[in-house]
Amino acid sequence: SDWRMAGHRGALIVLEGADRAGKSTQARRLVEALRNQGYQAEGMRFPERTTEIGRLVGSYLEKKSNIEDHTVHLLFSANRWEHVPLIKEKLKSGITLVVDRYAFSGVAFTSSKENFSLHWCKQPDVGLPKPDLVVFLNITPEEASKRGDYGTERYETSDFQKKVQKRYAELMDDKSLNWKVVDAAQSMEDVHNAIKQLSEAIITEARHQPVGKL
Numbered sequence: 001s002d003w004r005m006a007g008h009r010g011a012l013i014v015l016e017g018a019d020r021a022g023k024s025t026q027a028r029r030l031v032e033a034l035r036n037q038g039y040q041a042e043g044m045r046f047p048e049r050t051t052e053i054g055r056l057v058g059s060y061l062e063k064k065s066n067i068e069d070h071t072v073h074l075l076f077s078a079n080r081w082e083h084v085p086l087i088k089e090k091l092k093s094g095i096t097l098v099v100d101r102y103a104f105s106g107v108a109f110t111s112s113k114e115n116f117s118l119h120w121c122k123q124p125d126v127g128l129p130k131p132d133l134v135v136f137l138n139i140t141p142e143e144a145s146k147r148g149d150y151g152t153e154r155y156e157t158s159d160f161q162k163k164v165q166k167r168y169a170e171l172m173d174d175k176s177l178n179w180k181v182v183d184a185a186q187s188m189e190d191v192h193n194a195i196k197q198l199s200e201a202i203i204t205e206a207r208h209q210p211v212g213k214l
């Protein structure tokens with residue numbers, strides 16, 4: 001085991017943000033950079049489309065199927081819950097997890113639909129392992145649109161993404177979570193360096209604390 005982490009747990013780091021903020025690229029780069037620094041680190045993403053539940057969610061996002069809105073919300077959450085044993089095992093063994101989207105995407109996206117309260121949307125994810133750090137990659141809808149057109153999946157319209165952005169802002173009022181906002185309009189390198197610095201600090205801090213619960 002690694003000298004930096006021997007006997008200590010890994011940190012749970014989540015990247016959130018609207019589509020086109022650069023989460024997936026930054027998540028990949030962060031894992032790479034942490035490994036180069038001698039940390040044990042692995043990536044994870046939600047939805048994880050390869051499980052049975054994940055395939056249902058994937059087919060819904062690709063508009064190959066329609067699923068009732070409450071039902072699909074619970075499936076997205078179930079897709080996170082089915083990974084909890086793995087998440088706990090990895091953290092315990094000293095691996096830092098860099099997660100591309102988590103419960104906050106669930107709440108921000110579903111609550112952007114008509115007639116869904118933030119409160120209702122949060123409930124299925126209550127009890128999930130709590131991230132030690134949630135990095136919010138902040139990009140204005142204007143900046144996001146400069147990065148080219150949205151894709152063709154469900155939710156990929158600028159109207160919907162604007163609502164999602166507002167919901168994230170409400171979620172960031174929750175001071176029981178360690179939200180850090182990073183300006184995603186900076187160069188890819190500057191964004192990376194900011195996230196890396198926040199992550200290294202939290203790995204050191206989290207290793208002495210038990211994993212919390214949402």
Ligand code: DGP
Binds near residue numbers: 046072076110155
């Ligand atoms: P991607 O991160 O590119 O694999 O896209 C996943 C899409 O699904 C993206 O538009 C965000 C959305 N999403 C992620 N998690 C949830 C969730 O828990 N609930 C809902 N309704 N949408 C989600």
Ligand code: NA
Binds near residue numbers: 019153
């Ligand atoms: Na997407």
Ligand code: NA
Binds near residue numbers: 023024100
């Ligand atoms: Na992504």
